[in-house]
Amino acid sequence: MFHRGARLSRESVFRASAITTDGLTFLEKFDVIVVGAGPAGSTAAYLMARGGLKVLLLERGKSPGEKNIFGGRIYSHVLKRIFGNFGDEAPVERYVVRESLGLMTDSDCTLLDFSSRRRGTRDASSFIARRSRFDKWLSERAEAEGALLVTGTRVDDLYIENGEIRGIISAGESIDADCVVDAEGVSATLARRGGLRSDVLPGQVKVGVKETVKLSREQVNDRFSLEDDEGAASVFIGYPAGYLEASGAFIYTNSDSVSIGVVADPVKLSASRIEVQRLVEDFRLHPFMRRLLRGGSVIEYSAHMIPNSVPVAPENLVRGNFIAAGDAAGLFINHGFTYRGVDLAMASGEAAAKAVVAAHSSGGYSREQLASYHSHLAEAVLPELERAERGADVLHNPRIFSDYTHLISDFMSDLFSIDGFGHGSVSSILSENMKGKVSRIRMLRDMLSAYRKM
Numbered sequence: 402m403f404h405r406g407a408r409l410s411r412e413s414v415f416r417a418s419a420i421t422t423d424g425l426t427f428l429e430k431f432d433v434i435v436v437g438a439g440p441a442g443s444t445a446a447y448l449m450a451r452g453g454l455k456v457l458l459l460e461r462g463k464s465p466g467e468k469n470i471f472g473g474r475i476y477s478h479v480l481k482r483i484f485g486n487f488g489d490e491a492p493v494e495r496y497v498v499r500e501s502l503g504l505m506t507d508s509d510c511t512l513l514d515f516s517s518r519r520r521g522t523r524d525a526s527s528f529i530a531r532r533s534r535f536d537k538w539l540s541e542r543a544e545a546e547g548a549l550l551v552t553g554t555r556v557d558d559l560y561i562e563n564g565e566i567r568g569i570i571s572a573g574e575s576i577d578a579d580c581v582v583d584a585e586g587v588s589a590t591l592a593r594r595g596g597l598r599s600d601v602l603p604g605q606v607k608v609g610v611k612e613t614v615k616l617s618r619e620q621v622n623d624r625f626s627l628e629d630d631e632g633a634a635s636v637f638i639g640y641p642a643g644y645l646e647a648s649g650a651f652i653y654t655n656s657d658s659v660s661i662g663v664v665a666d667p668v669k670l671s672a673s674r675i676e677v678q679r680l681v682e683d684f685r686l687h688p689f690m691r692r693l694l695r696g697g698s699v700i701e702y703s704a705h706m707i708p709n710s711v712p713v714a715p716e717n718l719v720r721g722n723f724i725a726a727g728d729a730a731g732l733f734i735n736h737g738f739t740y741r742g743v744d745l746a747m748a749s750g751e752a753a754a755k756a757v758v759a760a761h762s763s764g765g766y767s768r769e770q771l772a773s774y775h776s777h778l779a780e781a782v783l784p785e786l787e788r789a790e791r792g793a794d795v796l797h798n799p800r801i802f803s804d805y806t807h808l809i810s811d812f813m814s815d816l817f818s819i820d821g822f823g824h825g826s827v828s829s830i831l832s833e834n835m836k837g838k839v840s841r842i843r844m845l846r847d848m849l850s851a852y853r854k855m
C-alpha cells in the first residue's frame with residue numbers, strides 16, 4: 402500500500418506503476434511527473450501535491466542538491482510567499498546584510514560597500530545557502546505534501562506515443578503521466594526532445610566555477626565584519642575574468658567557510674586561450690582576496706553551465722502537456738552585480754504548478770489549458786527578464802570591464818596619494834587619468850546608455 406510521503410525505491414515505483422491492485426491504484430498513473438528535484442522541480446512538486454495532484458518527482462542524484470552548484474545566494478521573495486517564515490526550518494547559512502560591488506585590476510580593488518542593520522536579519526531580501534542542504538530540504542517539503550520523490554533515477558527520454566507525450570522513460574522503462582514538468586536544469590535535454598527549445602549554442606551559456614574555502618566561524622565574522630547569522634555577498638568585475646566582457650567573480654560567506662567563484666563566457670575564454678580554473682586561482686590569489694582567505698583551505702571545487710539569455714520565447718515554454726521551468730526554460734538573470742537563478746527557478750516552478758493544478762481542475766492538460774503558465778510568469782518573472790535582457794547590452798560593453806575599471810582604479814590611487822607638491826582638484830585628476838583612455842563624450846554616452854537600460 403502506498404502512503405503519501407513514504408519513501409519508495411526506484412524499483413518499487415517502476416514495479417508498482419505497472420500493477421493495478423487496489424492498494425497501488427495511486428501508482429497506476431501519475432497526474433504529473435517532474436524531472437529534477439532542484440529549486441524549480443521541488444517547488445512545482447510541492448505546490449502541485451498540495452493542490453491534490455499525484456506527483457512523481459524524479460532526481461538523478463542520490464540526494465537532491467548533491468551535485469548542484471551555484472554561487473551561494475538565494476533571493477527570499479518566493480520562499481516568503483510560499484512558506485512564510487521559511488528561516489525557522491530552511492537550512493540558511495547566513496542572511497545577507499552586507500553587499501559589495503568591487504572593481505578589480507590585478508593590483509587594486511575599488512569597493513562600493515553597503516552594510517545595513519536597518520531590519521532584522523530575517524527580513525533581509527536574500528540569504529546564503531548550500532545546495533546540498535537547501536535542495537534536500539525543499540524536496541522534503543514536497544514529500545511531506547505527498548509528492549513521491551525517487552532519487553538515483555535519471556530520466557533518459559520522454560515517452561512519446563503517436564506524437565503525444567505520455568510520460569517519461571528511464572533505464573528503458575516507461576512511466577505514464579498526464580503531464581510532464583521539465584525542471585532538469587541548464588542541459589534542457591528533454592525540453593529539446595519535446596520541441597520546446599532548440600540546441601543550446603555556446604553563446605547561450607556561461608561557465609561558472611566555484612571553490613569553497615574553509616575558515617572558522619570567527620574568522621568569517623572578523624574578516625567580513627559580521628555577527629551571528631549575518632552574511633556578506635560581494636561581486637567583482639574587471640579582474641580576474643576582466644577584460645572578458647560580461648564576466649565576473651563573487652564571494653559569499655557561509656557560516657564557517659566562504660564560496661568564491663568566477664562566471665565567464667566559454668566562447669571568449671577559448672578565443673583568449675584562458676582556462677577557467679586559472680581565473681579562480683588568480684582571483685583567490687589577488688592581494689585583496691588573499692587577506693580575506695588567509696589560512697583557509699579549499700574543500701570543494703565545482704564547475705557548471707549557466708543559461709546566459711532567454712533562448713526561447715516564453716509562450717513556447719508549453720507544448721501540449723509538457724512544460725519547462727527554471728534553467729531548463731533559460732530563466733536566469735546576470736546583472737553583473739547580481740546572479741539570480743534559484744528564485745526565478747522557484748517562481749517558474751510556482752507558475753507551472755498553478756497552471757497544472759488549474760488544468761487538472763478543468764479536466765485536461767492541453768496547451769490551451771496550460772496557457773496560464775505564461776500569464777503567471779508574466780506577473781513577475783518575465784518583466785524582470787526583459788529588463789535584464791535590455792541591460793545585457795551594457796554588460797557587453799568591453800569598456801566597463803577594462804577601461805573604466807582601470808580608470809577608476811588609477812583615479813582613486815591618485816586621489817588618495819599625497820606627495821606634498823600640491824594635490825590637483827578632483828576634476829583635474831579625473832581628466833588626467835582619462836587622457837588617452839576614453840573621451841568625455843564616449844564616457845557620457847556609456848553612462849547615459851547604462852542608466853537608460855538598467
Ligand SMILES: Cc1cc2nc3c(=O)[nH]c(=O)nc-3n(C[C@H](O)[C@H](O)[C@H](O)COP(=O)(O)OP(=O)(O)OC[C@H]3O[C@@H](n4cnc5c(N)ncnc54)[C@H](O)[C@@H]3O)c2cc1C
Pocket residue numbers: 436437438439440441442459460461462465466468469470471472473474475476554555556557584585586587608609610611662663664704705706707726727728729732733740741742743744746
Ligand atoms: C557557478 C554558478 C553560480 C551561481 N550562482 C547563483 C547564485 O548565487 N544565486 C542564484 O540564484 N543562482 C545562481 N546560479 C544559478 C542557479 O544555480 C540556477 O539558476 C538554479 O539552480 C536553477 O534551478 P533549476 O531547478 O532550474 O535547475 P537545477 O538547480 O540545475 O536542478 C536540476 C535538477 O535536475 C536534476 N536532473 C538533471 N537532469 C536530470 C535527468 N535527466 N533526470 C533526473 N534528474 C535530472 C539535477 O540533478 C538537478 O537536481 C549559479 C550557477 C552557477 C553555475
